[in-house]
Amino acid sequence: MADTTPNHLSALPDTPFPPTEKKLGLYPVVDTLSWIERLLNAGVTTIQLRIKDQPDIEVEDIIQQAIELGKRFNARLFINDYWRLAVKHQAYGVHLGQEDLLTADLRAIHQAGLRLGVSTHDDQELALAVAVRPSYIALGHIFPTQTKDMPSAPQGLVELKRHVATIPDYPTVAIGGISIDRVPEVLACGVDSIAVVSAITKAQDWRQATAELLRLIEHEER
Numbered sequence: 417m418a419d420t421t422p423n424h425l426s427a428l429p430d431t432p433f434p435p436t437e438k439k440l441g442l443y444p445v446v447d448t449l450s451w452i453e454r455l456l457n458a459g460v461t462t463i464q465l466r467i468k469d470q471p472d473i474e475v476e477d478i479i480q481q482a483i484e485l486g487k488r489f490n491a492r493l494f495i496n497d498y499w500r501l502a503v504k505h506q507a508y509g510v511h512l513g514q515e516d517l518l519t520a521d522l523r524a525i526h527q528a529g530l531r532l533g534v535s536t537h538d539d540q541e542l543a544l545a546v547a548v549r550p551s552y553i554a555l556g557h558i559f560p561t562q563t564k565d566m567p568s569a570p571q572g573l574v575e576l577k578r579h580v581a582t583i584p585d586y587p588t589v590a591i592g593g594i595s596i597d598r599v600p601e602v603l604a605c606g607v608d609s610i611a612v613v614s615a616i617t618k619a620q621d622w623r624q625a626t627a628e629l630l631r632l633i634e635h636e637e638r
């Protein structure tokens with residue numbers, strides 16, 4: 417990959433972020449404590465709390481409780497965006513997008529021993545993510561999604577496969593528009609893990625959907 421180490425990420429840690437599992441498995445992304453509790457009880461071991469655009473003071477309690485819950489279940493709980501609170505309450509990890517990378521104190525996150533996941537949408541963002549040496553790299557959005565407004569087009573399966581092949585040493589996570597039916601073709605691209613929102617939270621029967629996703633992603637031979 418071409419060396420496109422960005423000059424706006426000057427305060428990078430000297431060593432990589434702490435490792436996480438190569439295969440994180442099913443990775444639900446949810447916005448409430450009750451979803452986290454339900455899904456941990458249903459056997460999910462990697463999960464993200466994604467609350468958008470609230471002042472820190474409004475979300476500190478829920479983030480702290482989510483981190484405690486994650487620890488009680490020995491799960492890998494990533495906090496989206498709120499890296500200061502994740503550091504303060506010693507989360508397992510933090511998830512940051514490209515814009516978040518411009519403002520977050522990556523050294524502080526690293527110094528506190530938190531894992532880091534980074535979003536990417538294209539080759540340039542992938543190069544920037546690799547420069548950060550995070551714990552995992554997310555690739556998306558793969559298909560159209562109703563959950564988040566996306567300025568770019570979905571990358572699709574061909575790009576997903578190509579991107580995954582360029583970063584064989586990183587745990588990879590596919591996200592965006594991944595329904596249960598699409599899981600096999602996404603896994604066939606070589607990606608290690610799959611993150612979903614609506615496949616679980618909008619399912620008619622979330623328990624059944626979660627069980628099926630766990631079976632397809634974590635239990636099926638690949």
Ligand SMILES: Cc1ncc(COP(=O)(O)OP(=O)(O)O)c(N)n1
Nearest residue numbers: 496511512513514535554589591611
């Ligand atoms: C696993 C995973 N992948 C991508 C994202 C998106 O992060 P970001 O681009 O910062 O957008 P927001 O989620 O903050 O709106 C994610 N959260 N998780």
Ligand SMILES: Cc1ncsc1CCOP(=O)(O)O
Nearest residue numbers: 557561563592593612613614
């Ligand atoms: C948070 C996020 N980042 C990229 S796509 C997405 C939303 C994925 O939600 P869904 O699985 O419902 O398409």
Ligand SMILES: [Mg+2]
Nearest residue numbers: 497512513516
């Ligand atoms: Mg973000």
